[in-house]
Amino acid sequence: MKSLEFFKPNKNSKIRLFCFHHGGGSASTFYPWVTLLPVEVVAIQLPGRETRYKEPLLESMKEVVPHILEDFKKYTEKPFVIFGHSVGALIGFELVRSLRRLRLSLPLHLVMSGCKAPHLPLGRRSLHDLPTPKLISELTIYNGIPSEILNGDPELLDLFFPIIRADFKIGAMVFGHIGDRYGRKKALLLSISLMSLSTIAIVSTVTTKAP
Template identity: 45%
Template sequence: MNSSKDWLVNLTPQRTGRLNLLCLPFAGGGSSAYHSWPAALPPDVTVWAARLPGRESRLLEPPLAYLEEMVRELVQAVKPLATIPYVLFGHSMGALIGYEMVRRIRYMGGPMPESLIVSGCGAPHLPAPGKPLHTLPHNELVAALRDYGATPQALLDNRELLDLFLPTLRADFKAAETYRHRPGMPLSCPITVLRGDSDVEVTAEHCDGWAELTSGPCDQHCYVGGHFFIDTARDQVLGTIAGLLAGCAA
């Protein structure tokens, strides 16, 4: 197992916060997706991002293709962060990772987060719409990525870079698409659900189901945008998260 230094990136090394926020990646994403976030969040929050194998400084490491592997490693890495109050945020695949991390931490008797923020992801115990992407042929997968709009056009147009990037993306898609929810006790921590109003695969009805997975409060927020509303409605999203963090462990 790699050390926590491999798995976590401190985006605010100059801060010693009263609260830790750990941001978990969407499929194909890395810690760089969250580099601009700290400036919009409370100054007493230390912001961390998970860095999975197969991207950024870990590009040459083989990616993980099963969510359970990601969760197992990240739960070990997050232990130092959980010595003070902490919050988990995850978008899309990252929401599934965060949810399963909290379940595993509870099973191991660790401290629960102040809150779990799930973004761009329907409740995992409900049937997921859409066809699997990880098995698509090259051209169809690239076309699907164009439709999603999160992959830079320059990358999609560069075959050499694309060949380097696609194995990691396929592995991430496989991890999310082969994940199956196992019934269990509801969590006790609050869950905040974020979604885009034009995300056809993550509807209000799919998000309503998160309330069944916690005995704590569950709030839902909707923003203008598709699956990557966290980019197109960035200021509004970070305003919501900043308000939530300001009220945590106050």
């Protein structure tokens, strides 16, 4: 169960919510949700961070999805929802495609936050291979990483930046900057919610149900 963090197991919960963190994030991002939601919150924990800091980082979707799926498929015995933010939204989307391909249980709902549809161009160059000063500058603009980390101890940055570079590389591969670009394949037969106004208009190209 290395990939899954059950902060507070709840066998009586009728729905299980699987949460996929943003690029550079970790499972603990979702810990506060445990007391806020009436469902069983389960967070995905990728290698190389927090409880898994000794494990090598993953840098491609082809590595990440099978890695998560090994544990994930054991916990789909009850209705479930998938939520992902940023890179986590892309990982959640690709995981659902794998579930469908393997004829495993599909989520009631896929919620994608802070992410463009994967068949669209990214609209900017990838960040994963930028020199550190430039990467810090870009991350400051996006305001997605606490300033105390970006402007803090250089040793802390040395620990943090390999994680964010690996996660951003995963996103870059999906959007076609490196590796295989997402291809239009059979649309997903489930409801998808997108928390990005610029993406809602084109969601019908990757799902058969309205957002």
